[in-house]
Amino acid sequence: xxxxxxxxxxxxxxxxxxxxxxxxxxxxxxxxxxxxxxxxxxxxxxxxxxxxxxxxxxxxxxxxxxxxxxxxxxxxxxxxxxxxxxxxxxxxxxxxxxxxxxxxxxxxxxxxxxxxxxxxxxxxxxxxxxxxxxxxxxxxxxxxxxxxxxxxxxxxxxxxxxxxxxxxxxxxxxxxxxxxxxxxxxxxxxxxxxxxxxxxxxxxxxxxxxxxxxxxxxxxxxxxxxxxxxxxxxxxxxxxxxx
Amino acid sequence: xxxxxxxxxxxxxxxxxxxxxxxxxxxxxxxxxxxxxxxxxxxxxxxxxxxxxxxxxxxxxxxxxxxxxxxxxxxxxxxxxxxxxxxxxxxxxxxxxxxxxxxxxxxxxxxxxxxxxxxxxxxxxxxxxxxxxxxxxxxxxxxxxxxxxxxxxxxxxxxxxxxxxxxxxxxxxxxxxxxxxxxxxxxxxxxxxxxxxxxxxxxxxxxxxxxxxxxxxxxxxxxxxxxxxxxxxxxxxxxxxxxxxxxxxxxxxxxxxxxxxxxxxxxxxxxxxxxxxxxxxxxxxxxxxxxxxxxxxxxxxxxxxxxxxxxxxxxxxxxxxxxxxxxxxxxxxxxxxxxxxxxxxxxxxxxxxxxxxxxxxxxxxxxxxxxxxxxxxxxxxxxxxxxxxxxxxxxxxxxxxxxxxxxxx
Amino acid sequence: xxxxxxxxxxxxxxxxxxxxxxxxxxxxxxxxxxxxxxxxxxxxxxxxxxxxxxxxxxxxxxxxxxxxxxxxxxxxxxxxxxxxxxxxxxxxxxxxxxxxxxxxxxxxxxxxxxxxxxxxxxxxxxxxxxxxxxxxxxxxxxxxxxxxxxxxxxxxxxxxxxxxxxxxxxxxxxxxxxxxxxxxxxxxxxxxxxxxxxxxxxxxxxxxxxxxxxxxxxxxxxxxxxxxxx
Numbered sequence: 001x002x003x004x005x006x007x008x009x010x011x012x013x014x015x016x017x018x019x020x021x022x023x024x025x026x027x028x029x030x031x032x033x034x035x036x037x038x039x040x041x042x043x044x045x046x047x048x049x050x051x052x053x054x055x056x057x058x059x060x061x062x063x064x065x066x067x068x069x070x071x072x073x074x075x076x077x078x079x080x081x082x083x084x085x086x087x088x089x090x091x092x093x094x095x096x097x098x099x100x101x102x103x104x105x106x107x108x109x110x111x112x113x114x115x116x117x118x119x120x121x122x123x124x125x126x127x128x129x130x131x132x133x134x135x136x137x138x139x140x141x142x143x144x145x146x147x148x149x150x151x152x153x154x155x156x157x158x159x160x161x162x163x164x165x166x167x168x169x170x171x172x173x174x175x176x177x178x179x180x181x182x183x184x185x186x187x188x189x190x191x192x193x194x195x196x197x198x199x200x201x202x203x204x205x206x207x208x209x210x211x212x213x214x215x216x217x218x219x220x221x222x223x224x225x226x227x228x229x230x231x232x233x234x235x236x237x238x239x240x241x242x243x
Numbered sequence: 244x245x246x247x248x249x250x251x252x253x254x255x256x257x258x259x260x261x262x263x264x265x266x267x268x269x270x271x272x273x274x275x276x277x278x279x280x281x282x283x284x285x286x287x288x289x290x291x292x293x294x295x296x297x298x299x300x301x302x303x304x305x306x307x308x309x310x311x312x313x314x315x316x317x318x319x320x321x322x323x324x325x326x327x328x329x330x331x332x333x334x335x336x337x338x339x340x341x342x343x344x345x346x347x348x349x350x351x352x353x354x355x356x357x358x359x360x361x362x363x364x365x366x367x368x369x370x371x372x373x374x375x376x377x378x379x380x381x382x383x384x385x386x387x388x389x390x391x392x393x394x395x396x397x398x399x400x401x402x403x404x405x406x407x408x409x410x411x412x413x414x415x416x417x418x419x420x421x422x423x424x425x426x427x428x429x430x431x432x433x434x435x436x437x438x439x440x441x442x443x444x445x446x447x448x449x450x451x452x453x454x455x456x457x458x459x460x461x462x463x464x465x466x467x468x469x470x471x472x473x474x475x476x477x478x479x480x481x482x483x484x485x486x487x488x489x490x491x492x493x494x495x496x497x498x499x500x501x502x503x504x505x506x507x508x509x510x511x512x513x514x515x516x517x518x519x520x521x522x523x524x525x526x527x528x529x530x531x532x533x534x535x536x537x538x539x540x541x542x543x544x545x546x547x548x549x550x551x552x553x554x555x556x557x558x559x560x561x562x563x564x565x566x567x568x569x570x571x572x573x574x575x576x577x578x579x580x581x582x583x584x585x586x587x588x589x590x591x592x593x594x595x596x597x598x599x600x601x602x603x604x605x606x607x608x609x610x611x612x613x614x615x616x617x618x619x620x621x622x623x624x625x626x627x628x629x630x631x632x633x634x635x636x637x638x639x640x641x642x643x644x645x646x647x648x649x650x651x652x
Numbered sequence: 653x654x655x656x657x658x659x660x661x662x663x664x665x666x667x668x669x670x671x672x673x674x675x676x677x678x679x680x681x682x683x684x685x686x687x688x689x690x691x692x693x694x695x696x697x698x699x700x701x702x703x704x705x706x707x708x709x710x711x712x713x714x715x716x717x718x719x720x721x722x723x724x725x726x727x728x729x730x731x732x733x734x735x736x737x738x739x740x741x742x743x744x745x746x747x748x749x750x751x752x753x754x755x756x757x758x759x760x761x762x763x764x765x766x767x768x769x770x771x772x773x774x775x776x777x778x779x780x781x782x783x784x785x786x787x788x789x790x791x792x793x794x795x796x797x798x799x800x801x802x803x804x805x806x807x808x809x810x811x812x813x814x815x816x817x818x819x820x821x822x823x824x825x826x827x828x829x830x831x832x833x834x835x836x837x838x839x840x841x842x843x844x845x846x847x848x849x850x851x852x853x854x855x856x857x858x859x860x861x862x863x864x865x866x867x868x869x870x871x872x873x874x875x876x877x878x879x880x881x882x
Contacts, residue, residue: 090421107421111351119423154420154458179425180418180458211353211413211425247763254751548747551708552808553736553764555729645708649743 021170023131023147029170030163031126034190036197038067042224046117051214063227067124069234071242084239087122090155095239102239107157117207117217119157120177120188125149128156136167139174143167158185172202184210196224248558252565255538256573262534267574269530270629273523274578274621275585280519281617282586283595284512286610291600292472292498295505298378298436300498301343301466302475303482305329308492310463318347319419322461323493329465332489336481338474343370344462346453350416352396352446354406361400363414363446365453365462374468375434383408383432390451395432397442398604406430414446418458426456437603475499508600524624528632535567535636546640547648556641563640567633571626578625579618586611654720655816655848656682656705661714662871663700674700676871677714684815685846687839687861691854692868699820701868702852706739706818707731719815736764740809740847742819746801748793748808754800755780755789758807765812779807783837799830806834810841816848817841823855835861 021029041063048056059076072085082097092110095102110116125131129149137146149161159180164173171193177186192204203222209215232238256263296302306314310321323329326344333342346365351358366374368386375385386395394412396404406412408430415425428448435442454460469478475497486493499506539546546559589595594608658680665672675697682688692698703709705716707723716723718738726734735741748757758779762772780786783803793801802822809817819838823831839861841847851858859865867875 107417107419111415111417111423151422154418154422157417157421157423159422159424177423179415179423181424181426181455183413183425183427185415185423185425211355211415212358213355247760250756251749251751258751544745544747545749548741548743549749549760550732551706551735551741552761553732553812555732557729558764646703649703649708649747 023133024126026145026147026165026170027126027129027131027149027163030165030172031124033171033199033201035064035067036199036201036224036226039065039226039228040197040224041227041229043222044072045220045222047218047220049216049218050212063229063233065229065231065234067127070122071229071233072118084242085118086234086236086239087118088234093236093239100240102236104236117219120175120186120207121205121219123157123161125161125163128152129161131163134162137164139164142173144173145170169200171200186210192220197226248562248565249569252562252569255542255562256566256569259538259541262537263570266530266534266570267577270527270570270574270625271578271581273527274575274625275582276523277520277621278579278582278613278617279586279589279611280516281614281621282611283609284516285612285614285617287512287597288509289612290607290609291505291508292502294437295502296472296498297468298375299438299441300501301341301374302469302472302498303467303479303495304501305333305465305467305482305493305495306463308494311494311496314463318463319459322346322459322463323465324461326462326465329491329493332485333465333467333482336478336485338469338471338478339467340470341370341373341468343367343374343466343468344450344464345466346450346457346459346461346463348416348453348457350414352394352400352404353413353415354404354410355413357404358415359400359404360444361396361414361446362444363416363448363453365450365456366447367450371447374466379435379437380432381435383430385432385434386447386449387431389449391449392426392428392452393431393449394428395434395447396430397445398433398435399439399443400446401430401433403443408433414448414456416456418456420458422458424456424458426452428452435604437599437605439604442604472498520620520624524628527625528628531567531570531629531632532635534570535563535633536639538566539563539636539640543643543648543651546643547645547651550643550645551649559641560637563633563637564630567637568626568630570633571629574629575622575625579622582618582621583613586613653684654681655684655686655718656680656850657715657717657720658701658705659715659717661701661704661711661716663697663704663709664712674871675704675711678868678871678873680705680866680873682816682848682850684848685842686848687842687863688848688850689859689862689865690850690852690868691859691865692852693854696868697871698852698868700871702818702820702850705850706741707735736761737812738814738816740812740814740817742802742805742809742817742822744821744824746793746798746805746825748801748804750793753790753792754785754796754804757793757804758811761808761812775811776807779811782840783807798826799833802826802830802834803837806837806841810845810847813845814847816850819849819851821853821855822851823853823858828857831855831857 041061044060044062046058058080061073061075063071068089070087074080074083084095086093092105093102094105128151130152132148134146134148137144144164145167147163149163151159158177160178162176165171166173172190175188176184179185187208187210189206190202191206192202193200194203196203203220205219207217207219233242307321307323314321330342333339344367348363350361350363352361366386368389372385381398386393410430411427412430413425413427417423469475479495479497482495549559590610594610596606597609598606658678660677660679661675662673662677663675665674678701690698690702704711707718718734723731723734755776759772759776762775777786780789783806785800785803788796788800823834826834835858838849842849863879865877865879866873
């Protein structure tokens with residue numbers, strides 16, 4: 001005769017495939033879907049839309065190493081060309097061509113401008129957040145799992161994130177980013193799923209600014225390749241040597 | 244010995260009453276100019292100084308050691324965690340009227356439509372009312388209660404945001420460690436300090452709200468207000484002693500250190516006043532020299548006679564120097580009285596309206612302060628200049644040939 | 653005792669390009685107590701010579717001795733002192749200080765001399781009494797008649813007890829009656845104090861009083877008269 005607990009446990013396992021994975025494991029899967037490993041490169045097109053204003057388009061190439069180092073090169077429009085943005089962990093520098101040194105950007109200074117979207121795009125869920133499973137929810141025609149993520153360290157940008165993934169394949173669908181006070185700051189939608197580097201990945205991210213109505217950005221990823229970049233590139237004093 | 248030259252000089256001054264009156268008038272005018280302008284300048288300094296102190300800076304600010312050098316880039320490392328204790332200690336120092344704390348941040352303030360950069364100050368509302376006595380609330384009201392989610396913003400900021408009293412605004416910033424935070428607050432007041440740049444970025448919120456925003460219990464600055472600005476240096480010394488005594492790892496800056504704009508204005512005005520002093524001195528000098536020269540010319544025969552009956556050249560010199568000196572004293576006394584009366588008269592009429600100075604948005608009514616230093620300077624310089632301007636005519640008088648003088652007229 | 657001793661005194665002036673010889677080699681000896689006149693029309697050099705022996709001017713040539721002291725080497729300050737102590741001046745136009753009272757005008761030379769207040773008061777009051785002006789002592793010159801003014805001038809000239817008094821046309825601005833009164837006064841002083849008087853004049857009345865009369869013309873003495881006192 002099986003103990004009641006074990007019996008219930010087995011039923012639960014059998015009835016819900018999803019519970020075979022812990023929330024942490026689900027997060028890992030999400031990260032694996034979003035990014036092809038820890039080291040890769042891609043092109044990025046950023047379209048900034050605001051009600052009543054003309055779309056503003058910027059283009060970049062991004063090099064990522066070891067998941068927490070990113071080097072962003074501005075390629076369009078022409079007056080931004082040559083600028084570099086370096087992110088290592090929680091630190092950020094910007095380098096303007098023909099100047100002596102890169103400028104360090106504090107967390108408060110990142111509030112303004114399109115840099116703020118970088119935080120949303122860069123987030124490595126499994127590294128920075130603890131997950132808790134909430135309920136299942138239906139978004140459009142899809143059955144989703146809703147996860148509540150809380151920051152592991154006080155360096156994390158968002159205190160709390162709600163993440164919806166597909167119940168079957170854990171493809172991330174939507175995320176809500178909250179301030180420490182609980183106020184909703186941004187909403188992200190993961191779209192444009194296509195096969196890239198051996199997996200289906202979301203190639204379009206739509207980020208809505210919940211504090212400023214009618215304002216949202218569309219980030220489109222392309223040319224994703226699993227290419228390495230030398231470590232030296234991710235040092236602030238090396239930036240001015242990068243062509 | 245001096246007695247007779249004094250009598251002679253005094254009586255000679257009153258010989259030609261009209262000429263003496265005109266000379267005195269020019270001296271008095273010069274002095275009144277100095278006294279009024281000096282008093283005007285002093286008032287402007289006072290106004291600028293007190294408005295800077297009583298809307299932004301306080302008299303003395305106390306920080307954790309190292310803050311003024313490195314804290315701007317990295318404030319979180321230099322926060323003060325034992326404000327209560329400091330407060331208790333500081334209140335024991337004489338002349339200290341108010342001790343309060345501030346915590347500031349920079350971030351975005353947003354109506355939902357428009358966002359602006361803002362520099363926010365977390366303040367203790369009941370204490371802030373005293374500190375901000377030069378900050379005019381032009382609409383709505385000031386911050387009231389600690390803990391309430393309210394904000395007062397600058398008048399220029401309000402114009403750019405297009406917000407109105409009662410609107411809900413959102414403030415977005417990051418904690419010192421980098422975590423984003425936002426809070427909804429109600430706009431309850433619009434304030435104007437008069438400094439345009441300040442009014443376009445500042446926002447005041449209750450300290451506890453900012454502490455919540457930045458996820459800390461510490462404060463950034465301790466702001467001290469004194470009963471009188473003149474006591475600043477003394478209190479600063481006391482505080483430094485206190486830091487040493489109790490081994491507090493703190494540093495301080497006086498309002499003087501924190502107001503380079505004020506220093507620049509003071510230097511500018513002092514320079515201008517210096518030029519004016521010189522000009523007035525020259526005018527008075529010429530006026531008296533002219534009078535005395537005419538006086539000498541008219542008395543050539545007398546001078547010759549005095550020389551003939553035994554007066555030495557030095558005696559003649561003394562005679563005319565005395566005349567210059569006495570005119571100077573009379574003019575100085577009359578000038579002081581006239582200056583004070585006119586200054587008070589101007590004040591009773593409400594002062595002189597001045598348009599807004601650079602970087603300010605409102606003009607002000609300048610009153611004329613009676614400045615003892617200026618009065619003393621005007622008094623002494625008038626006497627000195629009068630005596631000096633009598634020198635040349637006096638010397639010329641001594642060089643007259645006796646024979647020619649006697650044959651004059 | 654010799655009061656004034658002028659030897660070969662000459663004075664020349666430059667007037668533009670020309671040189672004018674106002675006084676030419678005049679010699680004069682005046683003894684103590686003498687009443688002397690120098691007469692001559694204007695332009696004769698009379699005033700110029702007068703100024704030289706009064707130490708108001710320096711001769712171009714020659715020497716002047718006052719009480720046997722050569723004055724040519726004296727500094728301006730020393731000359732001032734000499735005039736204060738030893739020479740009294742009476743001017744044709746009185747030359748009183750208009751802002752001072754009669755008392756103060758007379759007092760002035762004593763004050764230059766350095767006498768103390770009490771002493772000064774004593775002497776001035778006596779002097780004013782002697783010239784008969786005690787009751788007008790607090791009047792200013794513009795409150796006095798011509799005769800009274802000249803009396804003040806006389807008192808002032810004598811107040812330091814000078815050895816020598818030089819009077820330049822002292823009666824020229826006075827009517828004859830007053831003029832006589834002044835002259836009598838001066839003679840009285842001369843009697844009382846043995847003060848030497850040298851007048852410059854062309855008033856015959858004064859000449860009556862003189863013991864010696866020197867006539868001067870074109871810068872030279874042309875005649876010398878001796879008289880008994882009249």
